[in-house]
Amino acid sequence: MDDGRVGVYLHVPFCERVCPYCDFAVVAVGRLAAAREDRYVAALLAELAGRRGLFEGRPLASVYLGGGTPSLLRPDSVARLVAGVRAAFPEAEAGLEVTLEVNPSRLERERLPGFRDAGVTRLSVGVQSFDDRSLKVLGRAHRADEARATLEAVAEAGFRDVSLDLIFGLPGQRLADVERDVAEAVGWAPGHVSAYELTVEADTPYATAVARGQLVRPAEDDVLAMMDAVGEGLAAAGLHAYEISSYARPGRESVHNRRYWQRRAVLGLGLGAWSCEPPRPGAEHGARRVNPRGLDAYLARVESGRPAAEAPPEVLDAATARSEAAFLALRTARGLDAAGFAAEFGLRPRDLYAEAIDELRAAGLLQEDASGDLRLTPQGRRLSDSVFERFV
Ligand code: SF4
Numbered sequence: 001m002d003d004g005r006v007g008v009y010l011h012v013p014f015c016e017r018v019c020p021y022c023d024f025a026v027v028a029v030g031r032l033a034a035a036r037e038d039r040y041v042a043a044l045l046a047e048l049a050g051r052r053g054l055f056e057g058r059p060l061a062s063v064y065l066g067g068g069t070p071s072l073l074r075p076d077s078v079a080r081l082v083a084g085v086r087a088a089f090p091e092a093e094a095g096l097e098v099t100l101e102v103n104p105s106r107l108e109r110e111r112l113p114g115f116r117d118a119g120v121t122r123l124s125v126g127v128q129s130f131d132d133r134s135l136k137v138l139g140r141a142h143r144a145d146e147a148r149a150t151l152e153a154v155a156e157a158g159f160r161d162v163s164l165d166l167i168f169g170l171p172g173q174r175l176a177d178v179e180r181d182v183a184e185a186v187g188w189a190p191g192h193v194s195a196y197e198l199t200v201e202a203d204t205p206y207a208t209a210v211a212r213g214q215l216v217r218p219a220e221d222d223v224l225a226m227m228d229a230v231g232e233g234l235a236a237a238g239l240h241a242y243e244i245s246s247y248a249r250p251g252r253e254s255v256h257n258r259r260y261w262q263r264r265a266v267l268g269l270g271l272g273a274w275s276c277e278p279p280r281p282g283a284e285h286g287a288r289r290v291n292p293r294g295l296d297a298y299l300a301r302v303e304s305g306r307p308a309a310e311a312p313p314e315v316l317d318a319a320t321a322r323s324e325a326a327f328l329a330l331r332t333a334r335g336l337d338a339a340g341f342a343a344e345f346g347l348r349p350r351d352l353y354a355e356a357i358d359e360l361r362a363a364g365l366l367q368e369d370a371s372g373d374l375r376l377t378p379q380g381r382r383l384s385d386s387v388f389e390r391f392v
Contacts, residue, residue: 025272075114191252338372
């Protein structure tokens with residue numbers, strides 16, 4: 001539901017090379033040439049200028065530079081982008097969250113003080129694993145020692161708000177490997193951890209290798225045990241699961257990520273970026289817009305003053321919006337607030353999903369309290385996809 005503010009997401013598609021499991025909008029560049037970087041940054045700022053009107057006057061809630069590998073940008077480019085967003089939305093809270101995703105590499109380590117001076121307040125470090133074998137299986141460009149060196153440099157540069165990314169469920173990975181990853185992650189005392197199960201996306205080299213039997217994924221039960229180990233290890237260190245894949249110390253939850261789960265307004269800029277547009281007459285439940293994934297098409301459209309997305313935004317009808325509201329809220333520890341849901345849609349969750357709620361409760365996957373609020377049980381979190389599909 002709309003909170004009257006706006007979060008801004010800037011997608012930077014460049015990566016040193018493309019990891020075989022990745023299906024994000026990315027472009028392999030090796031080293032990012034200055035002219036290419038400058039052209040893309042200019043396009044992002046032009047897109048911002050063309051689209052800010054829809055969000056005019058809204059206080060800025062968060063800024064997130066994601067990718068791709070946004071830390072391949074020079075600090076002066078990051079500074080231009082952050083300043084551009086702040087100028088477009090001058091009203092911002094003190095202590096505004098400005099997140100930059102960082103990959104562990106020497107080049108990026110050297111730039112950390114520059115990123116800090118550019119206005120970045122929070123880093124999301126793509127560690128993925130502290131085990132070289134796992135990093136090799138993932139096809140990542142870095143090794144564990146580089147991740148450690150980056151985390152040291154992050155602390156030296158004075159960043160206090162740090163998130164680590166971990167991935168589990170890799171081919172050949174064992175429970176003990178995941179437990180070691182979690183233990184080392186906790187040792188770095190991050191305020192936030194995102195821990196994702198590896199998913200094999202269609203049309204990736206990974207999907208081909210799995211189909212050919214060249215990569216064998218761990219059994220489902222083993223992956224569930226890994227998920228439990230992640231949750232237990234992080235909880236023991238004071239990082240609570242506030243969303244299915246997101247863990248934080250109190251007060252360190254990601255402002256930006258929460259906006260998506262709460263269906264708040266987000267202006268997404270750049271290749272393949274998604275926007276959540278706020279409700280307006282004719283779009284009472286808001287609208288969604290997605291940018292093209294091809295770099296040339298994106299640049300050509302933006303540089304000629306046209307909207308980045310060729311298609312008009314998708315206006316959400318009530319049924320789609322209800323369904324999204326339900327399963328996005330169920331991703332979070334807070335769960336689905338029945339009164340808030342009724343305020344927006346005129347019906348309580350039970351009025352619409354009584355059969356699903358009763359069956360999921362009987363299966364031990366869902367809790368319903370006296371006020372009608374819904375929450376996943378621990379077992380429901382493990383089998384969340386089978387819960388969510390009942391609300392679609
Ligand atoms: S570094 Fe991240 S965004 Fe880039 S290719 Fe690898 S997984 Fe994808």
